[in-house]
Amino acid sequence: MVALVHSLMRKRTMSSKLGALAGRYILGQLLDKDEMVSTFEGLDSKRNWPVLVKLLPKALTNDPARRQKLERLAERLAALEHPNLQSIIEAGWEEGVPYLIAEGIAATPLAEKMGQDWSVEQVARVVTQIGQALIHAHEQGLIHGRLSPQKVLLAADDSVIISELGLEAVLETPWAQVQEALMPYLAPERIQGWLPDARADVYALGVILYEMITGLQPDDSVEQALSWLREIAPEIAPELEPVLARALDKDPQRRYTTVGEFMADLQPILSRYLEPADSFLPLESELPEVSAPPDAPPPVLITPAMEGIPAIPMPEPPRLPTFDWAVFEQNLPAIPLPEPPPMPTISSEGIEFPTVAPTAFLEKPEEPPAPQKKKELAASPTPSSKAASSQGKFSPQLTQPNINTVNVRRGLRIVFIVVAVILLLTFVCCCWLIYASDLNIASTPLSCLLSLI
Structure with a gap:
């Protein structure tokens, strides 16, 4: 336990010294560590995306051949497109430490859920997805070689993601350095x-299937493991026993050659517990070739232009209605435009302003008056109407003020001012006389004058 703590502390110290890989990938918490690979949480600071950072042994840097293998592997993994395979974003070296940048996945390793009770439906769904991913990888020439529940990730939607595909061909892990937890999934020939x-991946997948159904890891004896299967899962054991016996065979010569063969025998058993969308579908390369019988006539393309076949007249498409704008414009009624309001005129007598209301030209035209009876008398024309009739249109004149009225008003103003001045002088004189009598001031010409007034 103490050694494990020290190793984790050394790995965290190394990750802090490395800093940001390639100037953009920041290392976080340690997620998984085995004998060759350490997986950290990471963050792509350039795109602000979560990633997984896998640090590999420094020995790869000193071996040019293995370093070249890692570069080619990263390119092939980046080109893979499968929903159940973890994609690789980038590979590189930082201070002599090789690393891989994989897509960030919110998932849990299958190893953490191996102890729970699995239904046959759940087992069928997980194993089917693992088999489909391995078949696709093998067709691309990639072998996992390190398959175990720790390398199988389960997402929240029950989808399966396989990580570290193809790394074993680069790492070349000696079997003596393999962790004890991974030994049950390692093929005996390794x-x-x-x-x-591919047979090593078949063996690892068979162990995972057996452990999910029984909750146990198979013993060295295949017969003993199958007896436990009959006791724990008697409802599925009769059909599953011969398939597992071949997948778990210690001799690789008697084992399934490919995962496709293994899944082909497993499919009829698992299909009863899967929905149609989850069932195993063979890849295009595994479909049988269908050829026509040798005595079948060659296919003939029949066309209407061939001799002896009358051409079928095609109905004409319906004509779309047309619209003649010229006719439309001719039928439009003429809209009379209102006359602009009269403008003020300047003459020698002054400025003449019209008295027509500003909104008069917006009103509807007056209807012609109804004819009056002959006996009715015509209204006497007003001076303004006479002027309008003489000029042909209404033109009001500016009213001139009366000169006599102006003169009378001016005289009244002068009289009012004179009266006001006299009253003011009378008041001042009275005040002076009262003041002089109280003080016994001798009479002066001014006082005599005031007394006379």
């Missing part, structure tokens, strides 16, 4: 030094 191939 312990003898064989390189991983």
Whole structure:
């Protein structure tokens, strides 16, 4: 336990020294660590996206051949497009430490859920997705070689993502350094030094299937493991036993050669527990070729232009209605425009302003008056109407003020001013006399004058 804590502390110290990989990928919490790969949470600071950072051994840097393998693997993984395979964004080296940048996935390793009770439907859904992903990878020439529940990720929507595909061909992990937790999923020939191939992935997938159904890992004896299967899952054991016996065979020569063969035998058993959309579909390369019988006539393309076949007249398309704008414009009634309001005129007598209301030209034209009876007398014309009739239109004249009225008003103003001055002088004189009598002031010519007034 102490050694594990120290190793984690060293790995965190190394990640802090590395800083941002390639100037953009920031390392976070350590998620997984095995004998060769350490997986960290990461953040792409350039795009603000979560990523997974996988740090690989420094020994790859010193080996040009393995370094070249890693570069080619990163390119091939980046080109893979499958919903159940984790995609690789970038590969590189930072201070002599090789790394891989994978897409960030909110998922849980299958290893953390192996202890729970799985229904046959859940097992069928997970195993089917793993099989489809492995078949696609094998067709691209990529072998996993390190398949285990720790490398199988389960998302919230029950979709499966397989990580670290193809890394074993680059890492070449010695079997003595493999962790004890991964040993049950390692094919027996790998312990003898064989390189991983498709049969190694078949064995690992068979172990995962067996463990999800029984909750146990298969023993060294396949017969003992199958007896446990009959006791724990008797409803599915009779059909599943021969398929698992071949997938878990210790001899790779008697094992399934490809995952496609394994899934082809497993499909009839699992299809009863899957929805039609989840059932296993073979890839295009596995579909049988259908050829016509040798005595079948060649296909003939029949066309209407062939001799002896009358041409079928096609109905004419309906004509769209047309619209003649010229006719439309001719039928439009003429709209009389209102006359502009009369403008004021300037003459020698002054400025003459019209008395027509500003909105008079907007009103509707007056209807002609009804004919009057002969006995009715015509109204006497007014001076303004006479002037309008003489000029042909209404032109009001400016009214001149009366000169006599102006003179009378001016005289009244003068009289009022004179009376006001006299009253003011009388008041001042009275005040002076009263003041002089109180003080016994001798009479002066001014006082005599005031007394006379």
